[in-house]
Amino acid sequence: MxxxxxxxxxxxxxxxxxxxxxxxxxxxxxxxxxxxxxxxxxxxxxxxxxxxxxxxxxxxxxxxxxxxxxxxxxxxxxxxxxxxxxxxxxxxxxxxxxxxxxxxxxxxxxxxxxxxxxxxxxxxxxxxxxxxxxxxxxxxHAGPAADGAHGIIGASEPMQRVFRLIDRAGGTAATVLIEGESGTGKELVARAIHYAGERRGAPFVSVNCTAIPEHLIESELFGHIQGAFTGAVASRRGFFEMAGGGTLFLDEIGDASPAMQAKLLRAIQEKTIHKVGSSRPVRVDIRLICATNKDLPQLIDRGLFREDLYYRINVIDIPLPPLRERGDDLLLLVNHFRARYGRDLGRPAPSFSDETLRRLAAYHWPGNVRELENLVQRLVLLAEGERIEPTDLPATLRPALDLPRRLDRSLAEHEADYIRAVLASVGNNKTRAAAILGIDRKTLRDKLGRQG
The missing domain is CATH 3.40.50.2300 (Response regulator)
Incomplete structure (x- = not known):
């Protein structure tokens, strides 16, 4: 040799x-x-x-x-x-x-x-x-997937760093800002911080800042008294009061309107709120956790987010890694979701072929864990056999061998493109590629060497 x-x-x-x-x-x-x-x-x-x-x-x-x-x-x-x-x-x-x-x-x-x-x-x-x-x-395809630290599945080093930050944040009352792409599990982390701290026995109230209509911001956040406006037939507590003694989680804080940002800043600074229709201040005791998929410093530079609010909410910063940077966590999550939706159907969950797993591992996952869960759920629900093959995947995960048709290139260049496409389609398995190409492995190796 x-x-x-x-x-x-x-x-x-x-x-x-x-x-x-x-x-x-x-x-x-x-x-x-x-x-x-x-x-x-x-x-x-x-x-x-x-x-x-x-x-x-x-x-x-x-x-x-x-x-x-x-x-x-x-x-x-x-x-x-x-x-x-x-x-x-x-x-x-x-x-x-x-x-x-x-x-x-x-x-x-x-x-x-x-x-x-x-x-x-x-x-x-x-x-x-x-x-x-x-x-x-x-x-x-392991046995039942055990949840990782804080009920979150993840063994990769990026997630271990997240778990360490959760532990540290749980032991304090400081405000926390969780940053990460959509679908990375920001609310899971917020709940983990809540249940890791002394407020675990009090309410955890989750609020999506984009879901509150502009004209209802004050009423939703701080509540109102009976008769404060047309339709206020009874007094109502707002989210700040509902979370009293516990944690208020403000998701998508980067999408909060200027009016909402101003009202939030005042409530955080003064630790008091005013219900709509009342001049009497109400003291609130909450732990505040915020989350965003936006670049807040960039929004500050563009005048779209208040710098003073940013420093109030960003005492402890927890960046969440996207799924594509979490290595084998993807496979642990596949196993977890596969088993969960198999149980929901009351039947053994189908297995995933090696090539299917390779394509899942190579995919970019713009929707992160949420996209992976939706895909695995759909594959398990629609599976007709005992194994899920690449042909069962959506088109984005089934790259075809279609090559650009150009007539100004040499035969050798077209051959090189075709060989690369075949190799990519079989996960760089040279034996399988040689069989598809109709040549032996040594000939394939020689061609690859000539093509660099």
């Missing part, structure tokens, strides 16, 4: 277990050493019979097997793994690569096919891609 060593990376974090099966002792020893150097736990044997005994005694995440071996072939091992060990991945390696062999291996259940000779870089990259795919599948 060529000595093309891959760039240094961290060892496999979960110490994944790999079984190497090859009747050539030198080949399996080289593979074992190279993978152990990358932090994997590797066992090796020289026959299918030995492999079956090891698989019966020890769980493995990945089996790497030669295709041609004495007595029993690698395809027989593939069939056994696919039938008896559905959570174990398998990769074929062979020194006799043919398109027919690759197609047969894929049909049998080996999605991964590596032709000898291959470099250490190619081996490690292929193994790491397989282990990453397996990790995605396990996260998205």
């Amino acid at each position: 060529a000595a093309d060593r891959p760039a240094e990376t961290a060892p496999a974090p979960d110490r994944s277990r790999i079984l190497v099966v090859d009747d050539a002792a030198d080949a399996r020893e080289v593979i074992q050493t190279q993978l152990e150097d990358r932090g994997f736990r590797v066992a090796a044997c020289g026959s299918v019979e030995e492999a079956l005994a090891l698989l019966a005694a020890t769980p493995f995440d990945l089996v790497i097997t030669d295709l041609r071996m004495p007595r029993a072939s690698g395809l027989e091992l593939v069939r056994h793994v696919r039938t008896a060990l559905p959570d174990t991945e398998i990769m074929i390696i062979t020194g006799y690569p043919t398109i027919e062999g690759a197609v047969e291996a894929v049909k049998t259940g080996a999605e991964h096919y590596l032709a000898k000779p291959f470099t250490e870089r190619e081996l490690v990259e292929a193994v790491e891609a397989i282990i990453a795919k397996l990790a995605r599948r396990r996260l998205a």
